[in-house]
Amino acid sequence: MAETSVISLRNIKRDFQLGAQTVHVLKGIDLDIQKGEYVALMGPSGSGKSTLMNLLGCLDTPTSGSYTLAGRDVSQMDDNDLAAVRNKEIGFVFQTFNLIPRQTAVQNVALPLVYAGRSKEDRVQRAEEVLGQVGLEDRMDHRPNQLSGGQRQRVAIARALVNHPSMILADEPTGNLDSTTSVEIMKLFDAIHASGNTLVVVTHEEEIAQHAHRIIRLRDGQIESDTKNR
Protein backbone atom coordinates (compact mmCIF):
# COMPACT_ATOMS: atom_id res chain seq x y z
CA MET A 1 0.00 0.00 0.00
CA ALA A 2 1.48 3.35 -1.03
CA GLU A 3 1.77 6.01 1.66
CA THR A 4 -0.76 8.28 -0.05
CA SER A 5 -3.46 5.59 -0.53
CA VAL A 6 -6.86 6.78 0.55
CA ILE A 7 -8.38 3.40 -0.16
CA SER A 8 -6.74 0.04 0.20
CA LEU A 9 -8.73 -3.18 -0.33
CA ARG A 10 -7.14 -6.58 0.24
CA ASN A 11 -8.85 -9.78 -0.85
CA ILE A 12 -12.31 -8.31 -0.26
CA LYS A 13 -15.12 -10.85 -0.56
CA ARG A 14 -18.81 -10.27 -0.18
CA ASP A 15 -21.30 -13.11 -0.07
CA PHE A 16 -25.06 -12.90 0.12
CA GLN A 17 -27.36 -15.59 1.37
CA LEU A 18 -30.21 -16.24 -1.02
CA GLY A 19 -32.37 -18.85 0.69
CA ALA A 20 -30.14 -21.90 1.11
CA GLN A 21 -27.77 -20.65 -1.54
CA THR A 22 -24.70 -18.48 -0.97
CA VAL A 23 -24.06 -16.02 -3.77
CA HIS A 24 -20.42 -14.87 -4.04
CA VAL A 25 -20.78 -11.34 -5.38
CA LEU A 26 -17.24 -10.10 -4.79
CA LYS A 27 -14.59 -12.78 -5.12
CA GLY A 28 -11.43 -11.27 -3.72
CA ILE A 29 -10.85 -7.65 -4.73
CA ASP A 30 -7.45 -5.97 -4.28
CA LEU A 31 -7.47 -2.26 -4.97
CA ASP A 32 -5.55 0.88 -4.01
CA ILE A 33 -6.76 4.39 -4.76
CA GLN A 34 -4.34 7.23 -4.13
CA LYS A 35 -5.12 10.61 -2.72
CA GLY A 36 -6.23 12.98 -5.50
CA GLU A 37 -7.09 10.24 -7.99
CA TYR A 38 -10.17 10.41 -10.23
CA VAL A 39 -11.42 6.86 -10.67
CA ALA A 40 -14.35 5.47 -12.63
CA LEU A 41 -15.78 2.14 -11.55
CA MET A 42 -17.54 0.35 -14.39
CA GLY A 43 -19.12 -2.96 -15.04
CA PRO A 44 -22.21 -4.57 -16.39
CA SER A 45 -25.20 -5.37 -14.28
CA GLY A 46 -24.37 -8.18 -11.85
CA SER A 47 -20.63 -7.51 -12.00
CA GLY A 48 -20.51 -6.53 -8.32
CA LYS A 49 -20.04 -2.82 -9.08
CA SER A 50 -22.79 -1.63 -6.71
CA THR A 51 -21.67 -4.02 -3.98
CA LEU A 52 -18.13 -2.71 -4.25
CA MET A 53 -19.42 0.86 -4.15
CA ASN A 54 -21.41 0.07 -0.99
CA LEU A 55 -18.30 -1.34 0.63
CA LEU A 56 -16.17 1.62 -0.44
CA GLY A 57 -18.81 3.94 1.00
CA CYS A 58 -18.91 1.99 4.29
CA LEU A 59 -22.60 1.38 3.69
CA ASP A 60 -21.94 -2.34 3.91
CA THR A 61 -19.18 -4.51 5.38
CA PRO A 62 -17.24 -7.27 3.61
CA THR A 63 -17.67 -10.95 4.38
CA SER A 64 -13.88 -11.21 4.53
CA GLY A 65 -10.80 -9.24 3.61
CA SER A 66 -9.53 -5.90 4.82
CA TYR A 67 -10.48 -2.37 3.87
CA THR A 68 -8.35 0.54 4.97
CA LEU A 69 -9.82 4.00 4.44
CA ALA A 70 -7.66 7.04 5.18
CA GLY A 71 -5.36 4.86 7.25
CA ARG A 72 -8.04 3.12 9.34
CA ASP A 73 -9.18 -0.47 9.00
CA VAL A 74 -12.91 -0.12 8.56
CA SER A 75 -13.73 -3.72 7.65
CA GLN A 76 -14.43 -4.78 11.25
CA MET A 77 -15.99 -1.59 12.56
CA ASP A 78 -19.41 -1.56 14.15
CA ASP A 79 -22.36 0.44 12.82
CA ASN A 80 -21.78 3.61 14.80
CA ASP A 81 -18.02 3.72 14.08
CA LEU A 82 -18.83 3.31 10.41
CA ALA A 83 -21.28 6.20 10.67
CA ALA A 84 -18.49 8.38 12.06
CA VAL A 85 -16.18 7.30 9.21
CA ARG A 86 -18.84 8.07 6.62
CA ASN A 87 -19.35 11.48 8.16
CA LYS A 88 -15.68 12.39 8.25
CA GLU A 89 -14.14 10.61 5.29
CA ILE A 90 -16.79 10.16 2.57
CA GLY A 91 -18.89 12.56 0.55
CA PHE A 92 -21.79 10.83 -1.21
CA VAL A 93 -23.44 11.83 -4.46
CA PHE A 94 -26.40 9.66 -5.41
CA GLN A 95 -28.19 9.12 -8.68
CA THR A 96 -31.51 10.19 -7.09
CA PHE A 97 -29.88 13.15 -5.27
CA ASN A 98 -31.31 12.02 -1.91
CA LEU A 99 -32.11 15.49 -0.63
CA ILE A 100 -34.53 16.06 2.22
CA PRO A 101 -37.56 17.63 0.54
CA ARG A 102 -38.68 19.80 3.46
CA GLN A 103 -35.28 21.40 3.92
CA THR A 104 -33.67 24.24 2.02
CA ALA A 105 -30.49 23.88 -0.02
CA VAL A 106 -28.43 25.30 2.86
CA GLN A 107 -30.02 22.94 5.38
CA ASN A 108 -29.46 19.95 3.11
CA VAL A 109 -25.83 20.86 2.55
CA ALA A 110 -25.24 21.47 6.24
CA LEU A 111 -26.61 18.05 7.23
CA PRO A 112 -23.25 16.20 7.55
CA LEU A 113 -21.99 19.05 9.74
CA VAL A 114 -24.86 18.41 12.18
CA TYR A 115 -23.46 14.96 12.82
CA ALA A 116 -19.92 16.34 12.90
CA GLY A 117 -21.03 18.37 15.91
CA ARG A 118 -20.42 21.79 14.36
CA SER A 119 -22.29 24.86 15.65
CA LYS A 120 -25.27 26.15 13.71
CA GLU A 121 -23.51 29.35 12.74
CA ASP A 122 -20.51 27.39 11.54
CA ARG A 123 -22.72 24.99 9.59
CA VAL A 124 -24.63 27.71 7.78
CA GLN A 125 -21.45 29.64 6.95
CA ARG A 126 -19.73 26.56 5.53
CA ALA A 127 -22.83 25.38 3.63
CA GLU A 128 -23.24 28.80 2.01
CA GLU A 129 -19.57 28.80 1.06
CA VAL A 130 -19.80 25.40 -0.69
CA LEU A 131 -23.11 26.25 -2.37
CA GLY A 132 -21.31 29.29 -3.79
CA GLN A 133 -18.56 27.02 -5.10
CA VAL A 134 -21.08 24.93 -7.04
CA GLY A 135 -22.78 28.04 -8.46
CA LEU A 136 -25.93 28.06 -6.32
CA GLU A 137 -25.41 31.25 -4.33
CA ASP A 138 -28.82 32.49 -5.47
CA ARG A 139 -30.64 29.24 -4.62
CA MET A 140 -29.62 28.79 -1.00
CA ASP A 141 -33.08 29.04 0.51
CA HIS A 142 -34.85 27.03 -2.16
CA ARG A 143 -36.30 23.64 -1.37
CA PRO A 144 -35.51 20.68 -3.67
CA ASN A 145 -38.88 20.93 -5.41
CA GLN A 146 -38.02 24.51 -6.35
CA LEU A 147 -34.80 23.41 -8.08
CA SER A 148 -34.09 21.78 -11.43
CA GLY A 149 -32.51 18.30 -11.62
CA GLY A 150 -29.08 19.76 -12.31
CA GLN A 151 -29.41 22.20 -9.41
CA ARG A 152 -30.47 19.39 -7.09
CA GLN A 153 -27.41 17.41 -8.04
CA ARG A 154 -25.26 20.48 -7.40
CA VAL A 155 -26.78 20.72 -3.92
CA ALA A 156 -25.91 17.03 -3.41
CA ILE A 157 -22.35 17.67 -4.60
CA ALA A 158 -22.06 20.65 -2.25
CA ARG A 159 -23.25 18.39 0.57
CA ALA A 160 -20.59 15.84 -0.38
CA LEU A 161 -17.89 18.50 -0.23
CA VAL A 162 -19.02 20.32 2.91
CA ASN A 163 -17.10 18.23 5.44
CA HIS A 164 -13.79 18.09 3.51
CA PRO A 165 -13.98 14.31 3.04
CA SER A 166 -11.06 12.07 2.02
CA MET A 167 -13.08 10.78 -0.92
CA ILE A 168 -16.14 11.70 -2.92
CA LEU A 169 -18.15 8.67 -3.98
CA ALA A 170 -20.61 9.32 -6.78
CA ASP A 171 -23.08 6.63 -7.80
CA GLU A 172 -24.35 7.19 -11.35
CA PRO A 173 -24.34 10.96 -10.71
CA THR A 174 -25.84 11.80 -14.10
CA GLY A 175 -28.25 8.89 -14.26
CA ASN A 176 -31.30 11.12 -13.72
CA LEU A 177 -30.15 14.10 -15.77
CA ASP A 178 -30.47 15.09 -19.42
CA SER A 179 -27.34 15.17 -21.53
CA THR A 180 -26.73 18.93 -21.32
CA THR A 181 -27.04 18.94 -17.56
CA SER A 182 -24.88 15.81 -17.37
CA VAL A 183 -22.08 17.64 -19.14
CA GLU A 184 -22.35 20.54 -16.67
CA ILE A 185 -22.25 18.18 -13.70
CA MET A 186 -19.24 16.30 -15.07
CA LYS A 187 -17.49 19.65 -15.58
CA LEU A 188 -18.16 20.38 -11.94
CA PHE A 189 -16.65 17.01 -10.99
CA ASP A 190 -13.60 17.81 -13.09
CA ALA A 191 -13.22 21.10 -11.24
CA ILE A 192 -13.65 19.40 -7.89
CA HIS A 193 -10.94 16.91 -8.81
CA ALA A 194 -8.69 19.70 -10.06
CA SER A 195 -8.89 21.32 -6.62
CA GLY A 196 -7.30 18.21 -5.08
CA ASN A 197 -10.22 15.96 -4.14
CA THR A 198 -10.24 12.18 -4.54
CA LEU A 199 -13.17 11.08 -6.71
CA VAL A 200 -14.66 7.65 -7.30
CA VAL A 201 -17.50 7.64 -9.84
CA VAL A 202 -19.58 4.53 -10.36
CA THR A 203 -21.12 4.52 -13.81
CA HIS A 204 -22.19 2.33 -16.64
CA GLU A 205 -21.81 5.15 -19.18
CA GLU A 206 -18.55 5.10 -21.10
CA GLU A 207 -18.81 8.83 -21.79
CA ILE A 208 -18.96 9.63 -18.10
CA ALA A 209 -16.16 7.24 -17.26
CA GLN A 210 -13.93 9.01 -19.79
CA HIS A 211 -13.77 12.02 -17.45
CA ALA A 212 -11.84 9.87 -14.95
CA HIS A 213 -8.06 9.40 -15.03
CA ARG A 214 -8.32 5.75 -14.15
CA ILE A 215 -11.00 3.26 -15.17
CA ILE A 216 -11.58 0.03 -13.22
CA ARG A 217 -13.84 -2.53 -14.86
CA LEU A 218 -15.47 -5.33 -12.94
CA ARG A 219 -16.87 -8.58 -14.20
CA ASP A 220 -18.25 -11.50 -12.21
CA GLY A 221 -17.10 -10.08 -8.89
CA GLN A 222 -13.53 -9.52 -9.90
CA ILE A 223 -11.49 -6.67 -11.37
CA GLU A 224 -11.31 -7.33 -15.07
CA SER A 225 -9.15 -4.34 -15.96
CA ASP A 226 -7.61 -1.35 -14.23
CA THR A 227 -6.29 1.20 -16.71
CA LYS A 228 -4.98 4.74 -16.76
CA ASN A 229 -7.22 6.93 -18.88
CA ARG A 230 -4.97 9.86 -19.66
Next chain:
Amino acid sequence: MKALRFAFKALWSRKVSSLFIGLIWAMGLLGLATTQRLERGMEAQLVRTLEGSDIMLCAKGSPTQAILANIFHVDQATGNIPTDEAEKWLSHPDILHVRRLAYGDSYRGSRILGCDSATWLHIPAFELEGRWPEMAMEVVVGSHVAEKHGVEIGDEFHGSHGTVEDMGDHAEHHYHVVGIVQSPELHWNELVLTPLESVWAVHEEEARNYTAVLARIDQAMTRLMLPGQIQRNSPLMAVSPAMEANRMVGWMNQGGQVIEAMAWLLTAIAFLSMALLLHSHLRERLPEYALLRAMGGTWGQIAALVLGQNFVLALLAVSLTYLGLAMAFWSQGAWLPPGLLLLASDWWNLQFDLFWWALTLFLALFAGIGPWVWLQKIPLHRALVDH
Protein backbone atom coordinates in the same frame (compact mmCIF):
# COMPACT_ATOMS: atom_id res chain seq x y z
CA MET B 1 -34.42 19.83 21.23
CA LYS B 2 -33.46 19.21 17.62
CA ALA B 3 -34.97 15.76 17.80
CA LEU B 4 -38.18 17.15 19.32
CA ARG B 5 -38.42 19.82 16.64
CA PHE B 6 -37.89 17.20 13.96
CA ALA B 7 -40.48 14.96 15.60
CA PHE B 8 -42.97 17.79 15.81
CA LYS B 9 -42.48 18.63 12.12
CA ALA B 10 -42.85 14.97 11.16
CA LEU B 11 -46.12 14.74 13.07
CA TRP B 12 -47.30 18.07 11.72
CA SER B 13 -46.99 16.68 8.21
CA ARG B 14 -49.61 14.08 9.25
CA LYS B 15 -51.58 16.28 11.59
CA VAL B 16 -54.98 14.63 11.21
CA SER B 17 -53.81 11.13 12.08
CA SER B 18 -51.49 12.49 14.79
CA LEU B 19 -54.30 14.48 16.39
CA PHE B 20 -56.62 11.49 16.13
CA ILE B 21 -54.13 9.28 17.97
CA GLY B 22 -53.49 12.02 20.52
CA LEU B 23 -57.23 12.32 21.13
CA ILE B 24 -57.86 8.58 21.43
CA TRP B 25 -54.92 8.26 23.75
CA ALA B 26 -56.04 11.26 25.80
CA MET B 27 -59.53 9.76 26.12
CA GLY B 28 -58.01 6.55 27.45
CA LEU B 29 -55.79 8.44 29.88
CA LEU B 30 -58.66 10.69 30.86
CA GLY B 31 -60.74 7.61 31.68
CA LEU B 32 -57.95 6.19 33.83
CA ALA B 33 -57.11 9.49 35.50
CA THR B 34 -60.74 10.38 36.16
CA THR B 35 -61.73 7.02 37.65
CA GLN B 36 -58.59 7.14 39.79
CA ARG B 37 -59.53 10.63 40.98
CA LEU B 38 -63.16 9.77 41.56
CA GLU B 39 -62.35 6.65 43.57
CA ARG B 40 -59.83 8.50 45.68
CA GLY B 41 -61.66 11.81 45.90
CA MET B 42 -65.10 10.40 46.57
CA GLU B 43 -63.81 8.12 49.26
CA ALA B 44 -62.08 11.07 50.92
CA GLN B 45 -65.20 13.15 50.41
CA LEU B 46 -67.38 10.42 51.94
CA VAL B 47 -65.12 10.19 54.97
CA ARG B 48 -65.38 13.96 55.43
CA THR B 49 -69.14 14.06 54.83
CA LEU B 50 -69.81 11.15 57.19
CA GLU B 51 -67.59 12.58 59.92
CA GLY B 52 -69.57 12.50 63.13
CA SER B 53 -72.46 10.48 61.67
CA ASP B 54 -72.13 6.99 63.15
CA ILE B 55 -75.87 6.42 63.18
CA MET B 56 -78.88 7.77 61.36
CA LEU B 57 -82.44 7.36 62.56
CA CYS B 58 -85.13 7.82 59.92
CA ALA B 59 -88.33 6.35 58.54
CA LYS B 60 -88.16 2.79 57.25
CA GLY B 61 -87.34 2.51 53.57
CA SER B 62 -84.31 2.24 51.41
CA PRO B 63 -81.17 2.86 53.47
CA THR B 64 -79.38 4.16 50.36
CA GLN B 65 -82.17 6.60 49.66
CA ALA B 66 -82.08 7.68 53.28
CA ILE B 67 -78.31 8.30 53.09
CA LEU B 68 -78.62 10.20 49.81
CA ALA B 69 -81.44 12.34 51.18
CA ASN B 70 -80.32 13.03 54.71
CA ILE B 71 -76.56 13.22 54.27
CA PHE B 72 -76.02 14.21 50.65
CA HIS B 73 -79.35 16.03 50.30
CA VAL B 74 -79.93 14.72 46.76
CA ASP B 75 -82.94 12.41 47.04
CA GLN B 76 -86.40 12.33 48.60
CA ALA B 77 -86.42 11.37 52.26
CA THR B 78 -87.91 8.00 53.23
CA GLY B 79 -90.53 9.74 55.38
CA ASN B 80 -90.84 11.31 58.82
CA ILE B 81 -90.36 9.95 62.31
CA PRO B 82 -92.13 11.12 65.47
CA THR B 83 -89.82 13.23 67.57
CA ASP B 84 -90.74 11.45 70.83
CA GLU B 85 -89.91 8.03 69.34
CA ALA B 86 -86.53 9.29 68.21
CA GLU B 87 -85.78 11.12 71.44
CA LYS B 88 -86.30 7.88 73.39
CA TRP B 89 -83.17 6.45 71.75
CA LEU B 90 -81.20 9.65 71.79
CA SER B 91 -80.98 9.50 75.56
CA HIS B 92 -78.65 6.48 75.24
CA PRO B 93 -75.45 7.35 77.16
CA ASP B 94 -73.15 6.49 74.21
CA ILE B 95 -74.99 8.75 71.79
CA LEU B 96 -73.31 12.13 71.43
CA HIS B 97 -73.45 15.14 69.22
CA VAL B 98 -77.02 14.68 68.00
CA ARG B 99 -78.18 16.59 64.91
CA ARG B 100 -81.88 16.69 64.14
CA LEU B 101 -83.21 17.33 60.64
CA ALA B 102 -86.68 18.06 59.27
CA TYR B 103 -87.25 18.44 55.57
CA GLY B 104 -90.17 20.19 54.14
CA ASP B 105 -89.71 22.77 51.51
CA SER B 106 -87.41 24.07 48.91
CA TYR B 107 -86.52 27.47 47.60
CA ARG B 108 -86.22 27.63 43.80
CA GLY B 109 -84.90 24.06 43.68
CA SER B 110 -82.58 24.39 46.72
CA ARG B 111 -83.56 22.38 49.75
CA ILE B 112 -84.65 24.14 52.93
CA LEU B 113 -83.18 22.09 55.73
CA GLY B 114 -84.86 22.40 59.10
CA CYS B 115 -82.20 21.60 61.65
CA ASP B 116 -80.91 22.39 65.09
CA SER B 117 -77.89 24.53 65.88
CA ALA B 118 -75.75 21.39 66.32
CA THR B 119 -76.22 20.78 62.61
CA TRP B 120 -75.03 24.12 61.37
CA LEU B 121 -72.19 24.22 63.85
CA HIS B 122 -71.19 20.83 62.40
CA ILE B 123 -70.51 22.44 58.98
CA PRO B 124 -66.77 22.12 58.38
CA ALA B 125 -64.66 25.28 58.22
CA PHE B 126 -67.64 27.50 57.56
CA GLU B 127 -67.46 31.20 56.92
CA LEU B 128 -70.60 32.97 58.01
CA GLU B 129 -71.69 36.36 56.86
CA GLY B 130 -74.43 37.69 59.17
CA ARG B 131 -75.56 35.39 61.98
CA TRP B 132 -77.15 32.01 62.62
CA PRO B 133 -80.95 31.84 63.01
CA GLU B 134 -82.24 32.61 66.49
CA MET B 135 -85.94 32.00 65.91
CA ALA B 136 -88.33 30.23 63.59
CA MET B 137 -88.54 31.47 59.99
CA GLU B 138 -85.02 32.87 60.03
CA VAL B 139 -82.70 31.29 57.48
CA VAL B 140 -79.05 31.11 56.61
CA VAL B 141 -78.54 30.61 52.91
CA GLY B 142 -75.72 28.55 51.38
CA SER B 143 -73.31 30.74 49.42
CA HIS B 144 -74.03 29.07 46.08
CA VAL B 145 -77.80 29.46 46.51
CA ALA B 146 -77.29 33.11 47.44
CA GLU B 147 -75.10 33.68 44.42
CA LYS B 148 -77.39 31.80 42.06
CA HIS B 149 -80.55 33.63 43.08
CA GLY B 150 -79.05 36.95 44.18
CA VAL B 151 -80.18 36.43 47.78
CA GLU B 152 -78.86 38.93 50.31
CA ILE B 153 -79.12 39.30 54.07
CA GLY B 154 -82.40 41.00 54.93
CA ASP B 155 -84.26 39.44 52.00
CA GLU B 156 -87.47 37.54 52.47
CA PHE B 157 -88.85 34.65 50.47
CA HIS B 158 -91.31 31.81 50.73
CA GLY B 159 -90.61 28.17 50.02
CA SER B 160 -92.46 25.75 47.81
CA HIS B 161 -93.71 22.48 49.18
CA GLY B 162 -91.30 19.56 48.97
CA THR B 163 -88.98 19.85 46.03
CA VAL B 164 -91.73 20.66 43.52
CA GLU B 165 -91.97 23.97 41.73
CA ASP B 166 -93.49 26.91 43.54
CA MET B 167 -97.29 26.51 43.50
CA GLY B 168 -97.76 29.30 46.02
CA ASP B 169 -98.88 26.80 48.70
CA HIS B 170 -96.57 28.29 51.35
CA ALA B 171 -96.76 31.87 50.15
CA GLU B 172 -98.07 33.10 53.47
CA HIS B 173 -94.95 31.87 55.37
CA HIS B 174 -92.00 34.17 54.81
CA TYR B 175 -88.44 33.21 55.58
CA HIS B 176 -86.07 36.01 56.64
CA VAL B 177 -82.45 35.77 55.50
CA VAL B 178 -80.12 36.45 58.44
CA GLY B 179 -76.88 34.98 57.11
CA ILE B 180 -74.98 33.48 54.23
CA VAL B 181 -72.71 30.52 54.87
CA GLN B 182 -69.87 29.13 52.82
CA SER B 183 -67.99 25.88 53.41
CA PRO B 184 -65.24 24.04 51.49
CA GLU B 185 -67.61 21.04 51.73
CA LEU B 186 -69.60 22.25 48.79
CA HIS B 187 -72.94 20.51 49.45
CA TRP B 188 -73.55 22.82 52.41
CA ASN B 189 -73.43 25.80 50.02
CA GLU B 190 -76.42 24.35 48.17
CA LEU B 191 -78.80 24.40 51.18
CA VAL B 192 -81.00 26.85 53.01
CA LEU B 193 -80.73 26.27 56.77
CA THR B 194 -83.48 27.13 59.20
CA PRO B 195 -84.50 26.01 62.71
CA LEU B 196 -86.69 22.91 62.94
CA GLU B 197 -89.48 25.05 64.24
CA SER B 198 -89.73 26.84 60.87
CA VAL B 199 -90.55 23.60 59.07
CA TRP B 200 -93.09 22.63 61.72
CA ALA B 201 -94.66 26.08 61.55
CA VAL B 202 -94.94 26.09 57.77
CA HIS B 203 -96.56 22.66 57.79
CA GLU B 204 -98.71 23.42 60.80
CA GLU B 205 -98.03 19.94 62.16
CA GLU B 206 -99.74 18.92 65.32
CA ALA B 207 -97.38 16.05 66.03
CA ARG B 208 -93.87 17.20 65.45
CA ASN B 209 -91.66 15.05 63.25
CA TYR B 210 -88.05 14.73 62.30
CA THR B 211 -86.97 13.56 58.89
CA ALA B 212 -83.79 12.13 60.33
CA VAL B 213 -81.47 12.29 63.25
CA LEU B 214 -77.72 11.95 62.91
CA ALA B 215 -75.44 11.27 65.83
CA ARG B 216 -72.02 10.15 66.88
CA ILE B 217 -71.68 6.97 68.97
CA ASP B 218 -68.95 6.94 71.53
CA GLN B 219 -68.31 3.19 71.91
CA ALA B 220 -67.35 0.87 69.07
CA MET B 221 -69.48 -1.94 70.46
CA THR B 222 -72.51 0.37 70.65
CA ARG B 223 -71.87 1.41 67.06
CA LEU B 224 -72.20 -2.24 66.09
CA MET B 225 -75.10 -3.22 68.32
CA LEU B 226 -77.36 -0.18 68.61
CA PRO B 227 -78.69 0.03 65.03
CA GLY B 228 -79.99 -3.57 65.20
CA GLN B 229 -81.48 -2.97 68.60
CA ILE B 230 -83.40 0.10 67.37
CA GLN B 231 -84.57 -1.73 64.26
CA ARG B 232 -85.98 -4.59 66.32
CA ASN B 233 -87.60 -2.49 69.03
CA SER B 234 -89.03 0.54 67.27
CA PRO B 235 -90.75 1.64 64.06
CA LEU B 236 -87.58 3.55 63.16
CA MET B 237 -84.89 2.58 60.70
CA ALA B 238 -81.38 2.84 62.12
CA VAL B 239 -78.67 2.96 59.57
CA SER B 240 -74.90 3.00 59.87
CA PRO B 241 -74.05 5.63 57.23
CA ALA B 242 -70.47 4.36 56.91
CA MET B 243 -71.65 0.84 56.01
CA GLU B 244 -74.23 2.13 53.53
CA ALA B 245 -71.70 4.51 52.03
CA ASN B 246 -69.26 1.62 51.62
CA ARG B 247 -71.92 -0.22 49.68
CA MET B 248 -72.52 2.85 47.52
CA VAL B 249 -68.79 3.19 46.87
CA GLY B 250 -68.81 -0.48 45.85
CA TRP B 251 -71.50 0.24 43.22
CA MET B 252 -69.69 3.30 42.03
CA ASN B 253 -66.48 1.31 41.79
CA GLN B 254 -68.27 -1.19 39.58
CA GLY B 255 -69.22 1.67 37.26
CA GLY B 256 -65.65 2.88 37.53
CA GLN B 257 -64.41 -0.54 36.45
CA VAL B 258 -66.49 -0.36 33.27
CA ILE B 259 -65.07 3.10 32.51
CA GLU B 260 -61.61 1.83 33.31
CA ALA B 261 -62.01 -1.15 30.95
CA MET B 262 -63.08 1.22 28.18
CA ALA B 263 -60.13 3.47 29.00
CA TRP B 264 -57.73 0.54 28.67
CA LEU B 265 -59.32 -0.36 25.35
CA LEU B 266 -58.84 3.18 24.05
CA THR B 267 -55.26 3.18 25.31
CA ALA B 268 -54.61 -0.09 23.47
CA ILE B 269 -56.12 1.36 20.27
CA ALA B 270 -53.96 4.46 20.63
CA PHE B 271 -50.91 2.27 21.20
CA LEU B 272 -51.52 0.22 18.06
CA SER B 273 -52.34 3.30 16.01
CA MET B 274 -49.16 4.97 17.20
CA ALA B 275 -47.06 1.94 16.25
CA LEU B 276 -48.73 1.79 12.82
CA LEU B 277 -48.38 5.52 12.28
CA LEU B 278 -44.68 5.36 13.10
CA HIS B 279 -44.20 2.34 10.90
CA SER B 280 -45.92 3.97 7.96
CA HIS B 281 -43.88 7.12 8.57
CA LEU B 282 -40.67 5.11 8.50
CA ARG B 283 -41.69 3.32 5.31
CA GLU B 284 -42.54 6.62 3.71
CA ARG B 285 -39.32 8.30 4.77
CA LEU B 286 -37.01 5.33 4.71
CA PRO B 287 -34.52 6.90 2.26
CA GLU B 288 -34.34 10.01 4.44
CA TYR B 289 -33.47 8.04 7.55
CA ALA B 290 -30.98 6.04 5.49
CA LEU B 291 -29.51 9.33 4.29
CA LEU B 292 -29.10 10.55 7.87
CA ARG B 293 -27.25 7.31 8.64
CA ALA B 294 -25.13 7.72 5.50
CA MET B 295 -24.28 11.27 6.55
CA GLY B 296 -23.00 10.04 9.89
CA GLY B 297 -26.04 9.84 12.17
CA THR B 298 -25.62 7.15 14.82
CA TRP B 299 -28.44 4.74 15.69
CA GLY B 300 -28.88 6.65 18.94
CA GLN B 301 -29.40 9.91 17.06
CA ILE B 302 -31.83 8.28 14.64
CA ALA B 303 -33.66 6.66 17.57
CA ALA B 304 -34.11 10.10 19.13
CA LEU B 305 -35.74 11.31 15.90
CA VAL B 306 -37.96 8.25 15.52
CA LEU B 307 -39.00 7.81 19.15
CA GLY B 308 -39.21 11.56 19.57
CA GLN B 309 -42.40 11.43 17.51
CA ASN B 310 -44.00 9.04 19.95
CA PHE B 311 -42.93 11.23 22.84
CA VAL B 312 -44.44 14.28 21.17
CA LEU B 313 -47.65 12.26 20.72
CA ALA B 314 -47.44 11.27 24.39
CA LEU B 315 -46.98 14.91 25.32
CA LEU B 316 -50.01 15.82 23.22
CA ALA B 317 -52.08 13.07 24.86
CA VAL B 318 -51.01 14.14 28.37
CA SER B 319 -51.76 17.80 27.60
CA LEU B 320 -55.19 16.91 26.24
CA THR B 321 -55.78 14.71 29.29
CA TYR B 322 -55.06 17.57 31.67
CA LEU B 323 -57.26 19.83 29.59
CA GLY B 324 -60.03 17.22 29.91
CA LEU B 325 -59.39 16.88 33.66
CA ALA B 326 -59.58 20.64 34.08
CA MET B 327 -62.89 20.72 32.21
CA ALA B 328 -64.23 17.76 34.20
CA PHE B 329 -63.29 19.44 37.48
CA TRP B 330 -64.75 22.74 36.38
CA SER B 331 -68.02 21.12 35.34
CA GLN B 332 -68.31 18.57 38.18
CA GLY B 333 -71.35 20.37 39.58
CA ALA B 334 -73.23 19.25 36.47
CA TRP B 335 -72.50 15.54 36.86
CA LEU B 336 -71.83 14.93 40.56
CA PRO B 337 -74.30 15.30 43.42
CA PRO B 338 -73.40 18.19 45.75
CA GLY B 339 -72.42 15.87 48.62
CA LEU B 340 -69.85 14.15 46.44
CA LEU B 341 -68.30 17.23 44.84
CA LEU B 342 -64.54 16.86 44.96
CA LEU B 343 -62.07 19.31 46.41
CA ALA B 344 -59.32 20.78 44.22
CA SER B 345 -56.76 19.22 46.57
CA ASP B 346 -58.18 15.74 45.82
CA TRP B 347 -58.51 16.36 42.10
CA TRP B 348 -55.10 17.93 41.50
CA ASN B 349 -53.00 15.62 43.66
CA LEU B 350 -50.50 14.99 40.85
CA GLN B 351 -48.49 12.49 42.86
CA PHE B 352 -51.06 9.87 41.94
CA ASP B 353 -50.67 10.68 38.25
CA LEU B 354 -47.17 9.22 38.24
CA PHE B 355 -48.65 5.83 37.33
CA TRP B 356 -50.17 6.93 34.07
CA TRP B 357 -47.29 9.26 33.25
CA ALA B 358 -45.01 6.21 33.50
CA LEU B 359 -47.54 4.19 31.49
CA THR B 360 -47.60 6.88 28.78
CA LEU B 361 -43.81 7.03 28.50
CA PHE B 362 -43.60 3.25 28.45
CA LEU B 363 -46.22 2.99 25.69
CA ALA B 364 -44.49 5.70 23.64
CA LEU B 365 -41.24 3.78 23.89
CA PHE B 366 -42.80 0.37 23.41
CA ALA B 367 -44.81 1.42 20.34
CA GLY B 368 -41.53 2.54 18.77
CA ILE B 369 -39.74 -0.76 19.26
CA GLY B 370 -41.39 -2.66 16.37
CA PRO B 371 -40.86 0.06 13.74
CA TRP B 372 -37.39 0.70 15.15
CA VAL B 373 -36.32 -2.94 14.80
CA TRP B 374 -37.82 -2.98 11.29
CA LEU B 375 -35.76 0.09 10.36
CA GLN B 376 -32.54 -1.42 11.68
CA LYS B 377 -33.01 -4.62 9.73
CA ILE B 378 -33.08 -2.90 6.35
CA PRO B 379 -29.61 -2.73 4.80
CA LEU B 380 -28.53 0.90 4.55
CA HIS B 381 -27.51 0.74 0.89
CA ARG B 382 -30.89 -0.71 -0.03
CA ALA B 383 -32.80 1.87 1.98
CA LEU B 384 -30.91 4.68 0.25
CA VAL B 385 -32.23 3.70 -3.15
CA ASP B 386 -35.77 2.90 -1.89
CA HIS B 387 -37.52 5.70 -3.80
